Amino acid sequence: MRVIAGSAKRILLKTPKGLATRPTTDRIKETLFNMLQYNLADCCFLDLFAGSGGIGIEALSRGAARCVFVDQSREAAECVRENLQAARLADRGTVMHCDAVAALGRLEGKHCFDYVFMDPPYGMLLEKQVLAYLADSGLIRRESTLIMETRLEEDVSYLEPMGYIADREKLYKSNKHIFVHRERTE
Numbered sequence: 219m220r221v222i223a224g225s226a227k228r229i230l231l232k233t234p235k236g237l238a239t240r241p242t243t244d245r246i247k248e249t250l251f252n253m254l255q256y257n258l259a260d261c262c263f264l265d266l267f268a269g270s271g272g273i274g275i276e277a278l279s280r281g282a283a284r285c286v287f288v289d290q291s292r293e294a295a296e297c298v299r300e301n302l303q304a305a306r307l308a309d310r311g312t313v314m315h316c317d318a319v320a321a322l323g324r325l326e327g328k329h330c331f332d333y334v335f336m337d338p339p340y341g342m343l344l345e346k347q348v349l350a351y352l353a354d355s356g357l358i359r360r361e362s363t364l365i366m367e368t369r370l371e372e373d374v375s376y377l378e379p380m381g382y383i384a385d386r387e388k389l390y391k392s393n394k395h396i397f398v399h400r401e402r403t404e
Contacts, residue, residue, distance in 0.1 A: 224279030226305035261332035271298035337367040
């Protein structure tokens with residue numbers, strides 16, 4: 219796994235050992251960032267369930283001003299720190315070793331994120347817990363983009379009743395990215 223583009227291009231990233239994380243492949247990461255590339259400059263990015271930190275590091279490499287990385291695994295959090303150092307981006311990244319919803323509570327009032335990327339363990343509906351917290355939070359604005367990585371067959375019918383709209387889906391072989399925004403009430 220490597221950084222695809224930007225200031226840290228070609229830097230190899232470590233991944234936590236074992237099967238607890240699913241690093242996003244370079245091909246999927248490249249597709250995702252090709253869709254985001256024109257809006258990353260100076261943005262504030264949140265990488266929840268960060269694993270190796272590959273998504274947030276890619277955002278920083280491509281011009282994001284700041285990224286907060288959250289993972290409850292001590293090994294994953296340490297891996298993110300090492301990868302930030304290797305990519306020379308540690309000064310723009312903050313690593314939090316805790317549960318995602320607990321992290322959101324700690325971040326409240328300190329940040330407003332332009333992008334929130336979440337790739338939680340599949341089938342546990344952890345993304346639904348995050349969305350429930352963010353629904354009335356100051357951590358995002360109506361213009362903020364939330365990106366969920368899920369299995370292809372994941373049912374996200376809960377989005378609309380929670381006040382969210384799925385704008386776009388990008389399907390891959392075994393998973394998908396769902397781009398979500400708060401529902402506009404004007």
